[in-house]
Amino acid sequence: MGKAQDTTAKGLLHPEKPLEEDSRDTALRPRRLDEFLGQKAIKENLAIFIEAARKRNESLDHLFLIGPPGLGKTTLAQVVAHELGADFKVTSAPALEKPKDLAGILTTLNEKSVFFIDEIHRLKPAIEEMLYIAMEDYELDWIIGQGPSARTIRIPIQPFTLVGATTKAGNVSSPLISRFGITFRFSFYENEDMEAIVRRSAGILGIAVNNDAASLLARSARGTPRVVNRLLRRVRDFAQIKAKGTELLVTREIVEESLKRLEIDSLGLERYDREILKIIITRYGGGPVGAETLAISIGESVDTLEDYYEPYLIQAGLIQRTPRGRVVTALAYEYLKLPKDGEAEGLLFQ
DSSP states (O other): GGGGGSSTTTTTTTTSSSOOGGGGGGGGSOGGGGGGOOOOHHHHHHHHHOOOOOOEEEEEEEEEEEOTTTTSHHHHHHHHHHHHHEEEEEEGGGGGGSSEEEEEEEOOOOOOOOEETTTGGGGOOOHHHHHHHHHSSSEEEEEEESHHHHHHEEOOOOOOEEEEEOOOOGSSSSHHTTTTTTEOOOOOOHHHHHHHHHHHHHHHHHEOHHHHHHHHHHHHHTOOOHHHHHHHHHHHHHHHHHHHSSEEEEEEHHHHHHHHHOOTTTOOOOOHHHHHHHHHHHHHHTTBBBBHHHHHOOOOOHHHHIIIIIIHHHHSSSSEOOOOOOOOHHHHHHHOOOOOTOOOOOOOOO
């Protein structure tokens, strides 16, 4: 089975995995800004920018969204388009192979359309340079002819809003970043916001979730809405099998059993999160260890390690990135109940 389809081992709740149920995530996505839960500061500022653009009857300034996968960057772009009453077009940087691919999209945009490019740090240089002029002047440079007879013409396009999203802001070139008028950085969600997301999603799915169950689900989802929604669906499966009547009720006991079966602990760590910590401690004396070495040790790519596993482990205070490599913290030893001399006695699974 291919890596992108592996849902039984590593990356069970991986927010980047293109699982079949991704198409059903659309039903859980908010359509309006007041339905978008969490990221309070971003919402408050964005509401002002959108209202001001509407009053001026202009397109919203270009928007740059930074943050780990699964935190709502794509959803927020869709919300912006809905709030503006504008068309929404979406693509990803790897899909734009040639300048004509970008030109084909830009020339079909309607006025004030929202154009979303995911993983914008992966744009090819030629396409990025074409985008500069389009963002600033709403024109495209196009070369007609070849050799000495070649000439450049400028094709006007409709004013639009580019929304660029990335998990690696450091890989985006300075000239491109400077052309975005609005920049927002997403952070992992607080437990209170995650609980609100659980209750909202449960209502849409027709599930009754008591307060203890919602709280435990929220704490076990890595502060990531995409993960909590997928986890809620899996818990729903367990609850459906155990349901004694027609009402589908998710209790704390059902959530605890579901998490145990899915090998997810109360901190939201999956088996491979704990394996990363254990490898650093037992094989490399607690660190430092380089990202490539660590990625090979767990059988994952460096990108997956850096984009998915590490951000939450760092946020939880279990590892640190240093100039020499990754180092586990004292909290990791305590959490896993491993002796600090590096002699592993087994993992603690809560």
